[in-house]
Amino acid sequence: MRITVDAERCVGSGMCVLTVGEVFDQREDDGRAVVLRPEPPAETWELVREAVDLCPAAAIVLSTDRRP
Amino acid sequence: MGESPHAVTTMPTARQLGCPFDPPAELIEARQHSPISRYTFPGGKPGWLVTGYDLVRSVLADPRFSSRKEFMLHPTIDYGDIEIPPAPPGEFLLMDEPQHSRYRKPLMGKFTVRRMRLLTERVEQITADHLDAMEKTGPPTDLVTAFARPIPAIMICELLGVPYRDRGSFQEQVDSFMNGETSDEDLIAAYTATQNYLAELVAAKRANPTDDVLSELTDSDLTDEELQGIALILLAAGLDTTANMLALGTFALLRNPEQLAALRADPALADRAVEELLRYLSVAKTFMRTALEDVEVGGETVKAGSRVILSYNTANRDPERFADPHVLDLRRQDGGHLAFGHGIHQCLGQQLARVEMRVAFPALVNRFPTLRLAVPPEGVALRPETADIYGVKSLPVTWDA
Numbered sequence: 267m268r269i270t271v272d273a274e275r276c277v278g279s280g281m282c283v284l285t286v287g288e289v290f291d292q293r294e295d296d297g298r299a300v301v302l303r304p305e306p307p308a309e310t311w312e313l314v315r316e317a318v319d320l321c322p323a324a325a326i327v328l329s330t331d332r333r334p
Numbered sequence: 335m336g337e338s339p340h341a342v343t344t345m346p347t348a349r350q351l352g353c354p355f356d357p358p359a360e361l362i363e364a365r366q367h368s369p370i371s372r373y374t375f376p377g378g379k380p381g382w383l384v385t386g387y388d389l390v391r392s393v394l395a396d397p398r399f400s401s402r403k404e405f406m407l408h409p410t411i412d413y414g415d416i417e418i419p420p421a422p423p424g425e426f427l428l429m430d431e432p433q434h435s436r437y438r439k440p441l442m443g444k445f446t447v448r449r450m451r452l453l454t455e456r457v458e459q460i461t462a463d464h465l466d467a468m469e470k471t472g473p474p475t476d477l478v479t480a481f482a483r484p485i486p487a488i489m490i491c492e493l494l495g496v497p498y499r500d501r502g503s504f505q506e507q508v509d510s511f512m513n514g515e516t517s518d519e520d521l522i523a524a525y526t527a528t529q530n531y532l533a534e535l536v537a538a539k540r541a542n543p544t545d546d547v548l549s550e551l552t553d554s555d556l557t558d559e560e561l562q563g564i565a566l567i568l569l570a571a572g573l574d575t576t577a578n579m580l581a582l583g584t585f586a587l588l589r590n591p592e593q594l595a596a597l598r599a600d601p602a603l604a605d606r607a608v609e610e611l612l613r614y615l616s617v618a619k620t621f622m623r624t625a626l627e628d629v630e631v632g633g634e635t636v637k638a639g640s641r642v643i644l645s646y647n648t649a650n651r652d653p654e655r656f657a658d659p660h661v662l663d664l665r666r667q668d669g670g671h672l673a674f675g676h677g678i679h680q681c682l683g684q685q686l687a688r689v690e691m692r693v694a695f696p697a698l699v700n701r702f703p704t705l706r707l708a709v710p711p712e713g714v715a716l717r718p719e720t721a722d723i724y725g726v727k728s729l730p731v732t733w734d735a
Contacts, residue, residue: 277438277442277678277680278438278441278442278443278445278446278682279674279680279681279682279684280445280446280447280450280684280685281680283446283447283448284447284685284688287447291448292443292446292447292448293443294443294446294448295443296439296442296443297441297442297443297444297445297446298442316669319670320669320670322394322395322675322676322677322678322680323677323678323680324395
């Protein structure tokens with residue numbers, strides 16, 4: 267699993283940080299989401315998917331990591 | 335097209351007697367018929383009422399639906415064809431992109447999860463002060479004035495930089511915007527007084543910046559008028575919403591003693607309890623959008639220019655989304671309630687509200703293990719359905735001193 271955030275879409279709700287704080291954070295200056303762990307450990311995947319669903323701006327994109 | 339869609343003729347003005355926490359029966363019934371119903375606005379203008387979770391969420395996320403103030407229509411009062419002016423500068427709740435972003439962007443960094451969690455200790459202190467005062471005065475007391483209103487009010491005022499001495503009169507004015515029982519004349523007077531006050535406040539912050547959000551914002555390209563509008567939105571949202579959640583939430587806990595006991599017994603339940611109270615009570619109960627083009631919603635075509643009333647409280651009680659939706663269950667696992675909305679307008683202050691409730695509810699129920707209503711439950715005065723934010727007017731409580 268690989269995570270990217272579309273910073274332009276982000277509205278700074280903080281739902282991703284609230285849901286899975288070890289994977290997401292918010293920038294101090296503008297509150298936009300940043301990905302702390304773009305390739306999150308498997309035990310967080312369920313919460314990451316929840317964060318994707320909860321994001322009010324649909325700003326979090328998941329992709330499959332293509333590397334071996 | 336198949337059969338004609340379900341229709342709701344008028345927005346209910348009251349809840350069922352004895353069900354102060356449940357959406358009006360008419361709206362629950364509408365959702366049972368269909369997640370989207372036809373709704374005719376006074377004066378005969380056709381529109382829609384959306385009551386189902388999935389559809390409310392999808393409309394909120396859809397940029398083809400506008401939040402602009404000038405498109406708004408009162409759901410129950412016919413004002414004829416008077417033209418509504420666009421939202422004043424800074425009042426970004428009632429704007430679309432790109433105007434909305436101009437105001438939300440500079441605020442986003444000031445309401446982050448981390449920044450709000452740093453306020454936990456301050457919330458704990460304010461909460462303890464108010465519980466001390468309740469203990470000192472002794473039972474009975476009105477929980478609204480002793481507890482529910484002052485805690486969020488002090489927090490938002492400190493955050494924005496509203497001097498404490500100005501808080502009382504200011505809060506009264508904001509309350510008159512929200513309580514659904516203020517005459518138009520008094521509304522205008524309260525609005526004017528608030529605007530004058532905020533104009534002075536913004537000027538003062540520009541002249542002598544202090545350590546607060548409003549002062550920080552003077553260091554941007556926002557004009558005084560814009561800052562005034564932003565301050566109005568933030569204060570109004572911060573003063574009334576959480577206050578009503580705290581008071582109505584306490585009422586709900588007192589009416590569900592096994593849930594209250596669970597919260598008391600297990601401090602780890604607090605986060606989940608707050609989310610469940612948000613879902614169950616949905617005090618910000620309806621919002622409106624206007625279709626900018628023809629949009630298909632749940633199999634119906636919402637024509638360009640049609641208004642859509644979104645019922646958050648029935649969406650948050652949708653059995654297709656939440657099991658046993660009318661049961662308050664603090665251990666509930668299914669998240670994703672719409673109490674703070676969805677889409678680009680989702681509540682900016684939600685992380686502050688969470689911190690406040692997360693601290694205040696457990697502190698209250700633990701300080702007063704015998705807390706109970708001081709009147710029969712039917713005697714608790716409720717806000718009318720016409721109020722933008724639902725809640726109790728007062729909550730007489732008592733305890734064994």
